Amino acid sequence: xxxxNFYLLRHGKTLGQSALNxxxxxxxxxxxxxxxxDRMVEKELPITHIVSSPLxxxxxxxxxxxxxxxxxxxxxxAAFQEMDFGDYDGVAFEKLDDKWxxxxxxxxxxADRPLPNGESLAEFHQRVTQAWDxxxxxxxxxxxLICHGGTIRIILAHILNLDWKNPAWYSQLNIANQSLxxxxxxxxxxxxxxxxxxxEVL
Numbered sequence: 001x002x003x004x005n006f007y008l009l010r011h012g013k014t015l016g017q018s019a020l021n022x023x024x025x026x027x028x029x030x031x032x033x034x035x036x037x038d039r040m041v042e043k044e045l046p047i048t049h050i051v052s053s054p055l056x057x058x059x060x061x062x063x064x065x066x067x068x069x070x071x072x073x074x075x076x077x078a079a080f081q082e083m084d085f086g087d088y089d090g091v092a093f094e095k096l097d098d099k100w101x102x103x104x105x106x107x108x109x110x111a112d113r114p115l116p117n118g119e120s121l122a123e124f125h126q127r128v129t130q131a132w133d134x135x136x137x138x139x140x141x142x143x144x145l146i147c148h149g150g151t152i153r154i155i156l157a158h159i160l161n162l163d164w165k166n167p168a169w170y171s172q173l174n175i176a177n178q179s180l181x182x183x184x185x186x187x188x189x190x191x192x193x194x195x196x197x198x199x200e201v202l
Contacts, residue, residue, distance in 0.1 A: 013028065027057060047141075047143070
């Protein structure tokens, strides 16, 4: 039996005004990135591979960890990016006052009320779960995946075989900035997944 550990790290709080930051490439304060790196190093996790969203809020801390952890292999994978929120992606909430009804409809029913020119929840789910299954299939050791809140929620719903269309999964499951979730997968002829921790803030 092979046992694989996956550590899902959400990026730190982004700079700028509050917004739906999906594909928008906003950064995180460098001091925060260094703090996340240091707290991850202190955990002394036996990480053999780092995978990261290519957006700078993830990729920057991934690079810092890669350099600190004796150049553990690092791969950037766009399939683990956050959901694309279309016309409202990256737009400060205070500039969307006249769109609030539309945003609320999306939050209450993201599966059936996509944002204009945005990625549908089904497309997001397919993209992330396909990438996750591939990652599990090819993993040979303990993996750190640095990505986004929505991405982590999709992965957890997939692992636990829960309804990823349920709006509560996105509004009520707290995956805080710079938090770590731990998934363990035992591989024999089949797979058994166990979620050890969710959203442990560093």
